[in-house]
Amino acid sequence: MSKNLCFAILKFSELNLHFSGEYPILFDKSNQSKAITDFDRFVDMLRKSGQEVVIDAELTPAERSQIDAFSCFLKEFIYPAMHTFWGDDLNYSTVTHHWFSSRLSFPYNLYYLEKRRKRIQRLLSEKSVSSIMKDGLQALNLLSSKLGDNKFFCGNKPSSLDALVFGYLAPLLRLPLPNDRLQLHLRACPNLVRFVEQVASIYLPPSEEQLRLQKSERKMWETRLQKAEKLKEAEKVATAEATLVQEDLPLRDTILFGLGAITLSLLFALHSGIIQVVVEDDEQTIPE
Numbered sequence: 575m576s577k578n579l580c581f582a583i584l585k586f587s588e589l590n591l592h593f594s595g596e597y598p599i600l601f602d603k604s605n606q607s608k609a610i611t612d613f614d615r616f617v618d619m620l621r622k623s624g625q626e627v628v629i630d631a632e633l634t635p636a637e638r639s640q641i642d643a644f645s646c647f648l649k650e651f652i653y654p655a656m657h658t659f660w661g662d663d664l665n666y667s668t669v670t671h672h673w674f675s676s677r678l679s680f681p682y683n684l685y686y687l688e689k690r691r692k693r694i695q696r697l698l699s700e701k702s703v704s705s706i707m708k709d710g711l712q713a714l715n716l717l718s719s720k721l722g723d724n725k726f727f728c729g730n731k732p733s734s735l736d737a738l739v740f741g742y743l744a745p746l747l748r749l750p751l752p753n754d755r756l757q758l759h760l761r762a763c764p765n766l767v768r769f770v771e772q773v774a775s776i777y778l779p780p781s782e783e784q785l786r787l788q789k790s791e792r793k794m795w796e797t798r799l800q801k802a803e804k805l806k807e808a809e810k811v812a813t814a815e816a817t818l819v820q821e822d823l824p825l826r827d828t829i830l831f832g833l834g835a836i837t838l839s840l841l842f843a844l845h846s847g848i849i850q851v852v853v854e855d856d857e858q859t860i861p862e
Contacts, residue, residue, distance in 0.1 A: 613741070614645065617734050630733050637728055641735045644720075644727075647713065652742050654701070655710025655756055659745075660694040661703070664752045668802040711759050717743075718763040725772070732773075740773045750795045752802035 600610040600619070610616050620629055630638055659670045675683045698706065717739060721727055727735045743760060747770050751757050760766060780788070 613738055632731060633728060633733060637733075641728075641733065644735055645738060647716075648738065648742060651709040651713040654697065654706045655713070656742060656746065657694045657698055658707075658751075658753065658756060659749070660691050661698045662753045664802055664806060666691065668752050668798050669749055672798065707755060710756050714756070714759055714763060714766065718766050721765050721769060723765065726769075736769075736773065740770060743770050744774065750799045752799060752806055 600616055601608075610619060617629060630641065633641070659665055671687060674687055677683075678686055724730070726732050727739060743766060746757055747760055747767065749757075
């Protein structure tokens with residue numbers, strides 16, 4: 575139970591098929607059949623819950639409009655870049671697949687992973703990976719500029735924008751990703767790192783059970799990351815060797831083409847009579 579909001583956390587390993595399959599999922603006690611996974615709907619539900627929950631009450635209309643604008647901005651530019659967890663083969667095999675398959679029941683885990691990944695791949699196919707990553711990097715720069723030296727994005731008190739940004743940045747900062755370009759850029763923004771760690775320590779302090787679980791799994795994640803790094807390095811070497819071979823091919827092909835062209839030209843010249851080969855026998859005079 576929080577200070578102002580009554581809630582219960584339930585752990586489960588599968589969702590009914592009529593739900594969207596998004597995690598985490600929230601059920602309003604007054605309407606159990608309606609699952610909530612969208613952040614804006616969640617905030618709206620809290621405002622209408624009748625509990626002593628105050629959300630963005632002290633913000634000016636301009637600041638609230640700014641929150642709406644940032645919400646759209648994050649969904650447009652950060653959200654696709656976050657799908658590197660699913661779209662990138664190495665990240666998917668190292669982290670995402672193991673994470674979900676070990677926590678969801680069989681065979682639902684296979685169904686969920688396959689369905690979710692195909693949906694993400696369709697989304698990512700609309701833009702190039704480099705374009706998606708570029709947008710994500712620029713979005714992180716904008717968030718860093720917006721936060722500045724402030725404790726929260728709207729000053730010294732948290733708002734729904736802080737909760738939204740934390741939901742995007744915390745997994746990106748903390749997951750052991752082998753292909754981590756976006757993660758490295760986030761770590762290079764000290765104010766954003768400070769923001770994530772601060773929100774986590776104040777509002778999401780880990781329980782003793784969670785700390786024990788983190789400690790027991792740390793070695794496993796380190797091992798998986800090391801294997802992924804070795805595979806990544808091997809792929810780099812293979813790519814470099816393939817590139818070197820391709821660079822050598824044009825010279826080899828040019829030489830072979832030149833030899834072939836000369837050979838064909840000579841054969842054509844001989845056949846057409848342009849070049850004639852005359853064989854003369856040396857006659858020896860026999861004295862009488």
